[in-house]
């Protein structure tokens with residue numbers, strides 16, 4: 001994510017922004033914070049905490065003022081320790097409510113505050129997921145997603161990228177909704193999960209406007225959060241337990257191509273293309289493609305895609321092993337869905353266990369590769385090469 005300072009300040013994290021939007025009302029009570037001392041002396045890991053901070057943005061419903069104050073106070077205690085700022089003035093109601101919530105934590109250790117933050121978020125997530133869970137056999141579009149259309153029928157959960165006006169570019173919300181959708185699909189009663197795109201594109205990859213808003217923590221914090229989001233996003237594909245199918249209905253760019261190495265089937269229309277223009281963008285491979293692409297297509301072909309940005313036709317991608325089968329566009333949807341409906345009737349446990357046998361011995365390696373690719377990109381996003389490439393795109397000077 002090239003970090004370009006094109007716009008003003010944003011709250012440091014969701015809980016800050018949410019608390020800032022608290023209504024100015026003197027009746028706002030600062031809750032007596034009943035905190036359990038974490039069972040494990042160590043408390044949640046930093047990664048769990050950072051993941052929880054990201055997950056707060058996934059909450060589908062407003063948790064209410066009291067919870068938002070609790071989140072704010074625990075976040076500050078976990079990151080800065082006991083309240084260390086002067087008490088706001090009497091009429092500065094919002095900042096006074098925040099100060100009181102933080103101050104109420106006293107000398108609570110950072111590790112305990114971190115653990116309590118993680119516990120609170122996980123409780124909020126499960127209540128928000130259960131309230132928005134749509135029964136899989138409902139055979140209907142699932143509610144609660146803005147950038148995706150999720151349907152479940154014939155034992156197939158279909159996740160359709162739904163930003164056709166932007167060529168299904170993945171904005172931050174879409175990354176987060178895809179993680180939610182994969183988590184739900186892993187638990188529903190479908191046997192296979194399918195990704196496809198709406199409109200004429202499968203996906204044009206990372207939304208280059210994602211990173212034009214710089215938080216108060218500056219460009220470094222932005223890059224760090226982006227690396228955490230990328231790592232969590234790709235981890236979801238590495239760990240997905242059911243057969244995962246890509247129905248590539250049109251051109252695919254960037255991360256929508258690289259994660260295909262983690263799919264079990266890739267069916268492509270003959271109008272699809274596969275483009276990973278990382279060097280053009282001053283960036284580097286992600287989605288474990290630095291490992292999976294050389295393994296799938298050989299080093300030379302992988303280098304031509306990942307370093308030199310060669311765009312493949314569907315036929316070339318098939319010849320190189322990235323695509324399982326190519327279909328004429330005129331009959332693509334009909335042929336592919338007929339086949340998938342037949343596959344979805346196969347015994348679900350046998351398919352799930354077979355996938356485990358095939359994939360499990362490389363899982364740890366893939367997680368390590370994902371972590372490495374994400375940390376390298378964290379630096380690349382701060383580079384002039386990356387910033388200039390994104391500025392060129394945003395100023396409509398250059399397209400791929």
Ligand SMILES: CCCCC/C=C/C(=O)SCCNC(=O)CCNC(=O)[C@H](O)C(C)(C)COP(=O)(O)OP(=O)(O)OC[C@H]1O[C@@H](n2cnc3c(N)ncnc32)[C@H](O)[C@@H]1OP(=O)(O)O
Nearest residue numbers: 165166167169204205206207208209229230254255399400
């Ligand atoms: C968690 C962080 C992970 C980071 C790792 C991921 C890396 C990547 O994915 S790198 C690849 C990033 N993607 C791109 O660089 C593609 C940029 N887009 C283009 O070059 C072109 O849009 C195109 C070749 C994909 C399509 O060109 P064309 O058919 O001429 O259509 P338009 O350019 O007019 O697009 C319509 C509309 O959509 C907007 N848009 C398209 N792609 C993106 C994108 N990736 N990010 C942001 N916006 C995109 C485009 O700007 C147009 O918008 P309007 O002008 O408002 O209509």
